[in-house]
Amino acid sequence: MAPNNKASVDKSTTIRAASKNKHRTQPKSATASPFGSSTGGSLASSLSSLFSPQPHGKDAALASLLASSSKPAVKLGQGSGLAAFGSFPSAQQAGKGLDEKLKERRKDAAAKASATDTTASATATNNVDAAPKASGSTSKDAQKPSQSQKQATKPPAPSSTSAPPKPAPNVPTVPAGRRPVFRPVLASSTAVTWPEMPVAGSKTVLHTLLETLAQPEIQEALNRDLGERSRKTKQANNNRSTTITGKNSQTALVGAQVLAGINSITRAIEGDIAIDLVKMHSNTASKDLKRKGKESVVVAPPSVEVVFVCRHDLPQPSLISHLPMLVCARNAVLYATTTTTTTDDAQGLLLIPLPSGSESLLAKALNLKRASILALTSAFPTSHMTHLKNAIRRETGQLCNLRASWLETAMRASASSSSSSSCPISLSMPLQPTSIKLLRTTQPVDFNLCKATKKLKRKQRSARWKKRKFILIQRVKSLRAELKWQRQKQKNEKNRNETNPNTKAQTIATIQMDTS
Incomplete structure (x- = not known):
């Protein structure tokens, strides 16, 4: 019968002994487990786990935690005995217990807390040292915030972009007891608004206009059309003879090339509309006159082709609020009177709003005190007008050519009805789709x-x-009663005096005695 040989295991190498020995310092390099290697799937590791005592309860949990850590594989040597089946470390090579690991973690946390405390104390001492220095300064210096506070309260700088910052909307203050609401309002499909031009494009058009106005021949036209003459000069010119040479007569018949001022430009556009309407309605009459050989030639003034408006520089926008609709009506009449099938957008009247700050530049170019609106007529030199229109078309496209399809349809229908009244008229006016605007107002809470x-x-x-x-x-009743009583009293006294004449003499005597 084979002897009952058990593997003798040193009790000092067990997990319980390692956990009880809390104050013993273990080397950091001792990572070997008393149960051998768990990662290496060798025969020696499995045999060592068989010969080692099986822990129970708390020891089993500690053993599972220690076995989960990575251990180096066990190398089999040439030694005999139990050492060949696995490594049984001594007390010095035993792994760290769970309590020791928790203790090290607590030490690390305490070290970090102490480091933060030292930094906080250092900053506090710096502030305390700086406090007496600040107390010794004047009261104004004491009220000044520190540099760090200034940096903290300083608003962030706007990002550098090409577009200018948009102004904050002007929101009205809401009175007490009311709240802001938004009311839907139907927008008119027949309304004409200002063209929204890009800032870069409007600046390019402004520079092109200033360069054109700086030309010598244009300066002569400006001095002739917009130049202010004194009273003596006007009288001297009126007293001269009316004989004009050929060159001067041609210059006089050309007409104004440049117009300035809201009233003068408005009158010029209205005159162009009236002339076009007369042409449109007298089309049949002119045909009859041509047949009879009696053709009347009417010399019309030059028509307005381009209008420049310093819209953002005017303090009262209502002064120029009529211009978009007026320009749109002019274009509608102009396109209705054209006989060509393909309507060229270049022949219409252009309305160009200039950027802010352009009023002073325009006034300086025109040699005027103020110039918020400028118009170029058809008498303007063709080369300069073409160059200016090309720049406008390149920068804005057809944005500045205001047109209303419903108005053009109505004008064409009117022209067709005047030419042939017997034909029925079918109107199909294309309108803009219905849009809804929101009106900001207030209502009671x-x-x-x-x-x-x-x-x-x-x-x-x-x-x-x-x-x-x-x-x-x-009050009226009381006054009437008092008046009635006064009349009755006077009437009674009169009757009494008439019935008793002696009493009247006695009263007169008494009055005389009183006066004497």
Whole structure:
């Protein structure tokens, strides 16, 4: 019978002994487990786990934690005995227990906390050292914030972009007891608004216009059309003979090339519309006159082709609010009177809003004190006008050529009805789709309270009026009664004097005695 040989295991190398020995310092390099290697799937590791005692309870949990850590594989040597089946480390090579690991973690946390405390104390001492220095300064210096506070309160700088920052919207203040609401309002499909031009494009058009106005021949036209003459010069020119040479007569018949001022430009555009309407409605009459050989030649003034407006520099936008609709009506009449099938957008009237700050530049170029609106007529030199229109078309496209399809359709229908009244007219006016605008307004927070307050105010106002009316009626009655009593008194005295003449003499005597 084979002897019952058990593997003798040193009790000092067990997990319980390692966990109880808390104050013993273990080397950091001792990472070997008392149960051998768990990662290396060798035969020696499995045999060592068989010969080692099996832990129970808390020891089993500790053993599973220690076995989960990575261990180096066990190398089999040439030694005999149990050492060949696995490594049984001594007390010095035993792995760290769970309590020791927790203790090391606590030490690391305490070290970090102490480091933060030292930094906080250092900053506090710096502030304490800086406090006496600040107390020794003047009161104004004491009220000044520190550099760090200035940096903290300083607003962030806007990012550098090509587009200028948009201005903040002007939101009206809401009175007490009311709240802001948005009311939907139907927008008119027949309204004509200003063309929204890009800032870069409007600046390019402005520079092109200033360069054109700086030309010598244009300066002569400006001095002739916009130059202010004194009274003596006007009288001297009027006293001269009316004989004009050929060159001067051609210059006089050309007409104004440049117009300035809101009233003059408005009158010029209205005159162009009136002339075009006369041409449109007198088309049949002119044909009859041509057949009879009686053709009347009417010399019309030069028409307006381009209008430049310093829209953003005017303090009152209502002064130029009529220009978009006026320009649109001019284009509608112009396109309705054209006989060509393909309408060229270049022949229409252009309305160009200039950027902000252009009023002073335009006034300087025109040699005027102020110039918020400028118009170029058809008498302007063709080369310069073509160059300017090409720049406008390149920068803005057809944005500045305001047109309304519904108005053009109505004008064409009117022209066709005047030419052939027998043909029926079918109007199909294309309108813009219905759009809804939001109007910002306010309303009471509590409608019932507002209604009750208004009702109470009406009652109080009615009561005050009734009270005043009653007082006036009573006063009128009292005055009438007093007047009636005075009349009755005078009447009674008169009757008494007529019936008793002696009493009258006695009264006269008494009055004379009193006076003497």
